[in-house]
Amino acid sequence: MTDMLRPGAMIGILGGGQLGRMLSVAASRLGFQCHIYEPGPNPPAGDVAARVTTASYEDLDALRAFAQSVDVITYEFENVPAASLDALEAIRPIRPNRRALAVSQERIAEKDFLTSLSLTTAPYARVVDKASLEAALAQIGAPAILKTTRLGYDGKGQARIMTPADAPAAWQAMNGAESVLEGFVDFSHEVSVIAARGLDGSVACYDPGENVHQSGILHTTTLPARLSPGQRSDAVLIAARILNALDYVGVLGVELFVTPVGLIVNEIAPRVHNSGHWTQAGCAVDQFEQHIRAIAGWPLGDGGRHADVVMENLIGEDVDRVPTLARERSTQIHLYGKVEVKPGRKMGHVNRVIRGLT
Numbered sequence: 001m002t003d004m005l006r007p008g009a010m011i012g013i014l015g016g017g018q019l020g021r022m023l024s025v026a027a028s029r030l031g032f033q034c035h036i037y038e039p040g041p042n043p044p045a046g047d048v049a050a051r052v053t054t055a056s057y058e059d060l061d062a063l064r065a066f067a068q069s070v071d072v073i074t075y076e077f078e079n080v081p082a083a084s085l086d087a088l089e090a091i092r093p094i095r096p097n098r099r100a101l102a103v104s105q106e107r108i109a110e111k112d113f114l115t116s117l118s119l120t121t122a123p124y125a126r127v128v129d130k131a132s133l134e135a136a137l138a139q140i141g142a143p144a145i146l147k148t149t150r151l152g153y154d155g156k157g158q159a160r161i162m163t164p165a166d167a168p169a170a171w172q173a174m175n176g177a178e179s180v181l182e183g184f185v186d187f188s189h190e191v192s193v194i195a196a197r198g199l200d201g202s203v204a205c206y207d208p209g210e211n212v213h214q215s216g217i218l219h220t221t222t223l224p225a226r227l228s229p230g231q232r233s234d235a236v237l238i239a240a241r242i243l244n245a246l247d248y249v250g251v252l253g254v255e256l257f258v259t260p261v262g263l264i265v266n267e268i269a270p271r272v273h274n275s276g277h278w279t280q281a282g283c284a285v286d287q288f289e290q291h292i293r294a295i296a297g298w299p300l301g302d303g304g305r306h307a308d309v310v311m312e313n314l315i316g317e318d319v320d321r322v323p324t325l326a327r328e329r330s331t332q333i334h335l336y337g338k339v340e341v342k343p344g345r346k347m348g349h350v351n352r353v354i355r356g357l358t
């Protein structure tokens with residue numbers, strides 16, 4: 001392949017959180033350097049990157065200087081303003097591409113895109129005021145979930161509507177932001193597929209993992225997930241269809257609800273994903289290396305699973321358990337270098353290798 005980035009090349013990463021940190025470690029293993037762009041001070045990725053720019057996502061001069069200093073731009077944070085992306089893209093390629101970002105930044109665009117691929121989502125309707133919420137509820141019925149169309153993550157910007165009487169409070173919780181009403185999916189469990197597509201169009205999917213959330217935040221991912229062989233191949237086909245439709249380059253996360261009538265797509269994330277951290281212990285090439293390989297124009301690596309793994313997030317004070325966790329054999333510990341412990345803050349994760357595949 002002629003487009004392969006060479007050792008010593010500089011990879012620009014928008015966002016300096018733990019995902020940027022683990023991408024940067026993987027990039028350095030392949031001989032690359034990373035330049036992190038992050039508005040906040042002391043980003044976790046800064047500890048392991050060659051360069052850090054501290055500037056806002058609206059600072060076009062800083063963005064242009066950042067773009068000039070790198071060979072390719074990727075991101076761990078998808079809510080970068082469109083004008084900033086225009087400035088960056090005029091200078092260096094952004095991988096995954098703008099369309100992937102546009103589709104995943106806005107929940108209605110995301111659902112329209114997924115349904116255009118004949119994939120199943122929860123029933124949904126746009127809500128901009130009380131009257132449209134009433135109309136949406138009449139169409140979809142209760143129970144339902146109201147979500148802001150933008151900037152929602154880890155269950156934030158969401159309100160459940162168990163009966164129509166809950167509607168006014170739910171709308172108030174959105175603070176006037178454009179929202180989407182989603183029908184409540186009666187799922188047995190949640191799984192996600194982490195998948196990658198290379199610059200040459202080749203696709204590699206990891207085995208789906210089963211996710212358990214606590215207070216809206218991912219708690220554990222367990223491999224293997226409880227899925228029939230048919231569901232397992234459906235999950236992988238769904239991810240591949242999304243990757244190809246977006247002409248995607250890099251790693252993508254697809255969250256799915258498992259229901260008696262099939263798999264329903266909850267949302268997609270155009271980046272490495274928390275529910276893919278298990279790949280660090282379960283695969284020869286983990287999601288971080290796979291993403292760097294893809295955006296660097298390298299061939300994709302082997303994402304086959306060689307062990308059963310449970311990933312557990314260390315949220316807030318969970319990090320106090322590290323001395324005990326460190327005594328567990330077969331437990332891989334990842335800490336993000338965050339000094340301040342706050343409730344709900346992702347401080348690290350562990351990957352427990354349950355056993356090798358027999």
Ligand code: AMP
Pocket residue numbers: 122145152153154155156182183184185186190213216255266267
């Ligand atoms: P989200 O931020 O959209 O990923 O939602 C966070 C969590 O809320 C999901 O992982 C589900 O557990 C739950 N959830 C979201 N949307 C729905 C839905 N339409 N029906 C049932 N549960 C949902």
